Amino acid sequence: MASVDQEEGNAGVEAGTDSQGRYDGAGSDSGARAAADGNRAGIGGMANPGKYGIERVAYWLMRLTGLGLLAYFIGHIYETSSILQGKMGWDEFLAITQTTEGHILLAIVIGMCVFHTVNGIRVMLGHGGVGVGRAARPDYPYVPASQNYRHKLGIYTAIVLAAIAMMYGLAVMFGV
Amino acid sequence: MASAILRESTIMKIHYGTALAAVALVAVHVLMRLTSGGFAESLEYETVLANYRFLPYALMLEIILVLLSIHGFNGLRVILLELRQGPRYEKAVSYGCVAAMFALIAYGSRTIIMTNMGMV
Amino acid sequence: MALQAASGPAPAQRPGTQRSITLRIARSNPAHDRSTVGFDDFEVPYEKWTTVLDAILEVKKRLDHSVAVRYSCRQATCGSCGMMINGRPGLACFTKIDELNSSVVTVEPLQNFPVIRDLAVGFDSLFENHREVKPYLDRDDTELDNIADGELKEYPQSPEELEQYIQFANCIKCGLCNAACPTMATDSSFLGPQALAQAYRYVGDSRDRGKDSRLKVIDDSHGIWRCHFAGSCSQVCPKGVDPAMGIQMLRGYMLGFGGGSSGNNQK
Numbered sequence: 001m002a003s004v005d006q007e008e009g010n011a012g013v014e015a016g017t018d019s020q021g022r023y024d025g026a027g028s029d030s031g032a033r034a035a036a037d038g039n040r041a042g043i044g045g046m047a048n049p050g051k052y053g054i055e056r057v058a059y060w061l062m063r064l065t066g067l068g069l070l071a072y073f074i075g076h077i078y079e080t081s082s083i084l085q086g087k088m089g090w091d092e093f094l095a096i097t098q099t100t101e102g103h104i105l106l107a108i109v110i111g112m113c114v115f116h117t118v119n120g121i122r123v124m125l126g127h128g129g130v131g132v133g134r135a136a137r138p139d140y141p142y143v144p145a146s147q148n149y150r151h152k153l154g155i156y157t158a159i160v161l162a163a164i165a166m167m168y169g170l171a172v173m174f175g176v
Numbered sequence: 177m178a179s180a181i182l183r184e185s186t187i188m189k190i191h192y193g194t195a196l197a198a199v200a201l202v203a204v205h206v207l208m209r210l211t212s213g214g215f216a217e218s219l220e221y222e223t224v225l226a227n228y229r230f231l232p233y234a235l236m237l238e239i240i241l242v243l244l245s246i247h248g249f250n251g252l253r254v255i256l257l258e259l260r261q262g263p264r265y266e267k268a269v270s271y272g273c274v275a276a277m278f279a280l281i282a283y284g285s286r287t288i289i290m291t292n293m294g295m296v
Numbered sequence: 297m298a299l300q301a302a303s304g305p306a307p308a309q310r311p312g313t314q315r316s317i318t319l320r321i322a323r324s325n326p327a328h329d330r331s332t333v334g335f336d337d338f339e340v341p342y343e344k345w346t347t348v349l350d351a352i353l354e355v356k357k358r359l360d361h362s363v364a365v366r367y368s369c370r371q372a373t374c375g376s377c378g379m380m381i382n383g384r385p386g387l388a389c390f391t392k393i394d395e396l397n398s399s400v401v402t403v404e405p406l407q408n409f410p411v412i413r414d415l416a417v418g419f420d421s422l423f424e425n426h427r428e429v430k431p432y433l434d435r436d437d438t439e440l441d442n443i444a445d446g447e448l449k450e451y452p453q454s455p456e457e458l459e460q461y462i463q464f465a466n467c468i469k470c471g472l473c474n475a476a477c478p479t480m481a482t483d484s485s486f487l488g489p490q491a492l493a494q495a496y497r498y499v500g501d502s503r504d505r506g507k508d509s510r511l512k513v514i515d516d517s518h519g520i521w522r523c524h525f526a527g528s529c530s531q532v533c534p535k536g537v538d539p540a541m542g543i544q545m546l547r548g549y550m551l552g553f554g555g556g557s558s559g560n561n562q563k
Contacts, residue, residue, distance in 0.1 A: 038326065039417070041407040041481035051384045051530040052476065059478060059526035063255060064201075070248040077241070077284040083228070083291055087221045094219060117199055124192055126525045129548025135463045135500070138536025146541035147527045172215050185515045185550055258483045258522060266517070 055147060058155040062119055065112040072109045103173040110169040115162035122154035185249060194247040201240045208233075228291035241284040249277040301441035316341040317393055318349050321363055321406040325413050335402070336360065342393045348403060349377050349388035352415070364414035372534050375470030379415050380404040385475040385532045406475040422471050425491035428513055431498060434506025457502040464542050466535040473529035473539050485518035489529035492520055493539035496546040511550060520547055 006171055041048070049057040082093035096102065126146075133145025182190075208227070212218035227233050253273040257266055290296065307398035319340045324333040329401055332498040337361055340351045349367055357364050365388070368374040372390040381391050393401060433451075473489040474480050480488055495514050498504045514520045523543045 025544040039409060039411050045407060046478040052531055054525040059524055066251045070252060073248055077280060081287040083224060084296055086296060090221045098319060106231055120195055123525055126544050127547050128551050128553040129545045132541045132544045135460055138463055142536030144530035144538040146530050146538050153224060183515055184517050184521045188521045257517060260443055261485045
């Protein structure tokens with residue numbers, strides 16, 4: 001394997017003749033880091049679902065649903081503590097959640113929960129090296145084995161199951 | 177920092193473990209809402225009180241509380257660590273998440289224990 | 297080839313003989329002015345075989361020699377000409393304009409790397425992270441230790457053992473995977489898919505004995521666990537390395553699901 005030093009040597013920067021200030025290469029680390037952060041894609045680039053397919057959408061949804069579920073969980077713990085105030089306190093709090101808005105919010109939570117669970121199991125299996133394909137000599141056009149139909153199917157299944165669970169939840173809550 | 181006490185691999189194994197255990201127990205918790213004579217009835221004061229006073233169910237709620245608090249706040253820690261870097265920030269995030277996790281467990285446990293012991 | 301700056305007068309051209317695109321080149325010089333990033337548009341004719349690098353070099357040759365770009369081999373071997381092409385990381389020498397199906401081709405410096413000037417970025421962090429995972433066979437004995445009767449001995453390896461890692465040895469360190477990685481988009485301390493895949497390349501090598509020390513480096517709060525298997529790295533890799541697969545197999549090994557080399561001799 002070629003050493004990185006050789007590669008650095010091979011690849012010179014073809015700069016124009018009017019170049020005034022050249023990058024000092026091994027310059028100060030903090031300076032290089034600050035410059036890198038200036039060109040970092042940031043949260044917008046982290047999301048960027050348009051350029052990288054359904055796997056990137058799943059990555060982003062996993063984060064959003066995780067944060068949403070944590071927020072709901074904290075709210076749920078606070079909500080259920082109203083039982084300590086007796087029947088009056090419990091019924092008062094229950095009345096707030098038993099509204100159309102409350103039911104829709106709960107349906108969204110159900111959807112988030114199902115997606116996070118199903119996709120989480122898929123990701124966990126992937127993290128264990130399950131279903132990511134086998135290492136082999138790659139052939140052009142280099143279709144990555146880890147981005148296979150099994151994982152795509154897992155993502156679509158998570159989305160479909162989340163939608164079904166939301167609809168079922170709405171049916172139960174609205175007494176259809 | 178949490179990761180200075182535990183290796184990151186250990187933290188993530190706990191993250192996966194709490195997720196799997198929580199999936200099973202939350203499923204039971206949700207099914208209880210649907211099988212206790214309908215969704216609306218299962219949320220009535222008397223039904224909920226009876227649930228809390230049934231020790232095995234109260235224990236299950238406590239376990240769910242601990243599992244989801246660990247999983248949720250570690251997930252938050254991971255997201256926050258990836259958003260910004262720096263020793264002071266990372267320390268604040270790790271300790272902050274651990275503190276918030278303990279606070280939530282304490283607050284939720286108070287509800288479960290007091291209701292289970294008939295202090296309502 | 298007839299070229300013109302997009303803002304200038306159109307040259308006389310026989311209709312229907314040649315197609316052209318607008319090449320939008322990001323221009324910046326952080327050494328002088330960190331905040332200003334602009335775009336210069338150039339009308340560039342192209343053929344079926346014209347690559348993005350060909351177009352950039354034509355601009356340099358005929359219209360604006362001050363455009364800064366790094367390139368070397370022109371055949372996807374050196375990994376020098378990585379850049380954002382229409383918002384996605386790609387090798388300029390490996391991307392044909394015809395295949396982009398776009399009348400405007402925008403080229404920008406690779407994301408998540410410090411800009412030197414225009415399209416050229418610094419790879420210090422990439423190489424630093426690569427070095428950190430010890431990208432070499434780590435073992436106490438050397439080939440010289442095996443000399444018997446003045447004959448040099450080799451480390452034997454079966455074809456099956458070679459298959460375990462050879463895919464990951466194809467890495468040309470072009471940095472495209474790091475530019476596509478969603479974690480690298482915000483995490484400046486993350487090792488990155490390039491370094492992590494290379495860690496697996498050596499962990500998966502039956503001749504290596506340095507697993508423990510290598511795994512210690514990647515088992516960090518900004519190490520392997522910050523990969524969330526979005527797979528963007530594998531989608532942009534021009535050599536079929538599939539870093540996402542290597543990272544998951546390495547993590548599987550750390551979680552006790554197997555993987556790693558069959559030799560499994562630890563230091």
